[in-house]
Amino acid sequence: MVGKALETLFIKIWVIVKLNLFFWLFSCCGLIVAGVGPALKTVNELFVSHEFNYKDITLKEGWAIFKRNFIRGNIIFYALFVLLALLAYNLFLSVQIQGLPFLMIDFLLVFAMIYGGVTYQYTLLLDSYYEIGLKNLLKLAFISTLSNFTNLLKIAIGISLILFVTWKFKGLILFGTFSMIQIWSFTATKSWRQTIDQRLELHA
Known part of the structure; x- marks a missing residue:
């Protein structure tokens, strides 16, 4: 039983490392600037499709996904980047002004940044699950983030912990950070995706 548990653990670690290396490879293929967005989308879609079935996660499929989603991945990523x-x-400007009203504005701006990051994760996941136009995808991601505040907190706290651990152990940037963020977002939103599937079945 211990042997089986260790095997499962090593498989999960290998999937995390493998997907993170794929992220860097595909990011470099897009010269970083045009590669990060599609690479994140590729890692997300590979995990959504195969989860921890490491043998099914192949470079060939990843390359096909990267090419197919090159433009869409960049549009989604840079929409978040600009936001x-x-x-x-605005937060930089606001923190230089003292007073309770501006403190409240600071809080709202920080929350908006967190909300934007979580919405991006929802966008990647929903785009991996459903064939949907970009405009409707963004609407669904926006609604999904608002629909369950608990999930928003789970994703935000999980990503914050991953980034904190990465800050302590810099090697994770190469071997785990980006894939762990995608895997955590997938895990944290499982209940909401099931709800969407149930609603789609009712309207089918």
Whole structure:
């Protein structure tokens, strides 16, 4: 029984490492600037499709997904990037002004940045599950993030912990950080995806 548990643990670690290496490989294929968005989407879609079945996660399939989602992945990623950049700039300006009203504005801006990051994770997951237009995808992701505050907290806290551990152990940037974020988001939103499937079945 211990042997089986260890085998399962090693398989999960290998999947995390494998997907994270895929992320860096595909990011470099897009010269980082045009590669990060599609690479994140590729890692997300590979895990959604195969979870911890490591033999089914192949470079060939990953490359096909990366090419297919190159433009869409960049659009989604840079929409988030621009949003976070604007919010961060406004936060930078706001923290320089003292007073309770501006403290409340700071809080709202920080929450908006967290909300934007979680919505991005929902967007990647939903896009991996359903064939849906970009406009409707963004609407569904926005609604999904609002629909369950507990899930929003779970994703935000989980990502924060992953980034904190990464800050302590820098090697995770190469071997685990980005894949762990995608896997955690997948795990944290399982109940909501089941709810969506049930509602789609009712309207089928």
